[in-house]
Amino acid sequence: MNETAALQNILIVGAGQAGGETAAELRKLGYTGGITIVGDEPQVPYRRPPLSKAFLSGAVTEESLYMMPAAGWQKQNVEFIGGVRAQSIDRAGQRLLLADGRSLAYDKLVLATGGRARTLNTPGADKPNVFAVRSIADVRGLHACREAGKRAVIVGGGFIGLEVAAVLTKLGLHVTVLEGLPRVLARVTVPEVSAFFERVHREAGVDLRTGVQIQAFEGGDRVEQVLLADGARIAADFVVAGIGQLPNVELAQAAGLAVDNGIVVDEYARTNDPHIYAAGDCANHPNAFFGCRLRLESVQNAMEHGRAVAHNLLGKPTIYNVVPWFWSDQYDLKLQMVGLSGGFDRMVVRGDFNSRAFAAFYLKDGRLIAADTVGRPQDFMFAKKLVAVRAAVDAAQLADEAVPLKSLVPAA
Amino acid sequence: MPKLSFVEPGGKTHVIEGAVGLSVMEAATRSLVVPGIIGECGGCCTCATCHVYIDEPWFGRLPAADEMELGMLEGAIEPQPRSRLSCQIRITEELDGLVARIPAGQL
Numbered sequence: 327m328n329e330t331a332a333l334q335n336i337l338i339v340g341a342g343q344a345g346g347e348t349a350a351e352l353r354k355l356g357y358t359g360g361i362t363i364v365g366d367e368p369q370v371p372y373r374r375p376p377l378s379k380a381f382l383s384g385a386v387t388e389e390s391l392y393m394m395p396a397a398g399w400q401k402q403n404v405e406f407i408g409g410v411r412a413q414s415i416d417r418a419g420q421r422l423l424l425a426d427g428r429s430l431a432y433d434k435l436v437l438a439t440g441g442r443a444r445t446l447n448t449p450g451a452d453k454p455n456v457f458a459v460r461s462i463a464d465v466r467g468l469h470a471c472r473e474a475g476k477r478a479v480i481v482g483g484g485f486i487g488l489e490v491a492a493v494l495t496k497l498g499l500h501v502t503v504l505e506g507l508p509r510v511l512a513r514v515t516v517p518e519v520s521a522f523f524e525r526v527h528r529e530a531g532v533d534l535r536t537g538v539q540i541q542a543f544e545g546g547d548r549v550e551q552v553l554l555a556d557g558a559r560i561a562a563d564f565v566v567a568g569i570g571q572l573p574n575v576e577l578a579q580a581a582g583l584a585v586d587n588g589i590v591v592d593e594y595a596r597t598n599d600p601h602i603y604a605a606g607d608c609a610n611h612p613n614a615f616f617g618c619r620l621r622l623e624s625v626q627n628a629m630e631h632g633r634a635v636a637h638n639l640l641g642k643p644t645i646y647n648v649v650p651w652f653w654s655d656q657y658d659l660k661l662q663m664v665g666l667s668g669g670f671d672r673m674v675v676r677g678d679f680n681s682r683a684f685a686a687f688y689l690k691d692g693r694l695i696a697a698d699t700v701g702r703p704q705d706f707m708f709a710k711k712l713v714a715v716r717a718a719v720d721a722a723q724l725a726d727e728a729v730p731l732k733s734l735v736p737a738a
Numbered sequence: 739m740p741k742l743s744f745v746e747p748g749g750k751t752h753v754i755e756g757a758v759g760l761s762v763m764e765a766a767t768r769s770l771v772v773p774g775i776i777g778e779c780g781g782c783c784t785c786a787t788c789h790v791y792i793d794e795p796w797f798g799r800l801p802a803a804d805e806m807e808l809g810m811l812e813g814a815i816e817p818q819p820r821s822r823l824s825c826q827i828r829i830t831e832e833l834d835g836l837v838a839r840i841p842a843g844q845l
Contacts, residue, residue: 625778655782708813
């Protein structure tokens, strides 16, 4: 504990949920030394999942997104420096240089730099009515556009694109979704689940097109229509790009830290510099559960990784090892996913893909490795427990709705 | 502001103030003093890491849980008849004095 006794100055780069959770957990654990959070957005750490859902729709206020209001951070004696980018790390001197010229000393540095929205490089994609959905500022831009009757073209049929499509459709806009791959959600689920969501969106009135390539965003100062490779043109009042994110690794890379699809950390969230940790979307960690390195983009990962960093900073060795889970809200449906289904050798369905409640279970060598559920929250919860222990499950029982999933969970 | 009590499984009690309009989960997590209420999904009824047991008479004053919350609770750790997800409970004046018991685990 000698080392932590001397620990007085923890600096966190990134005011997302990983950074905020690291700070909050440090205080919860009784650390009373200095904590500074530096963020390039003006807001205190806030929750991003509602950006494409309740915040876009207008159901919740900006303040409700904050993990804690600014006064709460002050009360906790956490210094927040917002609206400033971190410029470079002086590892030898243990200092962080900010874009406004300030230089901050640290005993330990936490990189929670997150990711940024991938941008389209199609001609015309730099026009001002092309939006990403990554920040409060992005969604504020969309708020000005979300008027009933307007025409929205959404590029990307992933979680973000489909959630935005659902919200805008409910608000009465005419929505087109353009996906380059042959199906939506291709990166995260099986064709059957993709087909389910394609049907749901089409029934809601979305013009959903898969396997399409965009040639250009045409118009004057603003995009007025989208030209597809097959020559079709789609009128647009604005465009939303939901085409994934890129991890913010440049700061780490320039400082000579190991970077390989994210900032490389060990199981204790340490980088190859003993004074620097990394957590959340930007970090690539060894996951013992899956036996490989993973860079996860999820709020669960941001928060749990941040908490692990806090414990490790305070000399309480904590291995970060999660079973990932994800969710997506679209219309009145909630998709909940646990595990990573890649590499499954058998899929078992409980319920019916043609109904609005089903669970798809993914098995490998007779063990449950992942599940996707819609409208079956209890199945999601029990699947979480089954996946966590890689339970050997009987496919017939999994498929049989008369067998409660609970009964398949091995006693703790 | 309504006062809320959170009781750890060992009996240790934390009393905090919760602003009307916030959820019980938000009040607990923002206080940084209540252990065992995580709220990982941020209040979307999606993770069940804010599960608590609500004492009477407050339990009876709450709007009923919807189907989604009931489903999540079914799979929570050690659900009981007075289980709720604290993210689904909006703080009102009539919840002043509310006692929420924290389960042995959430994850």
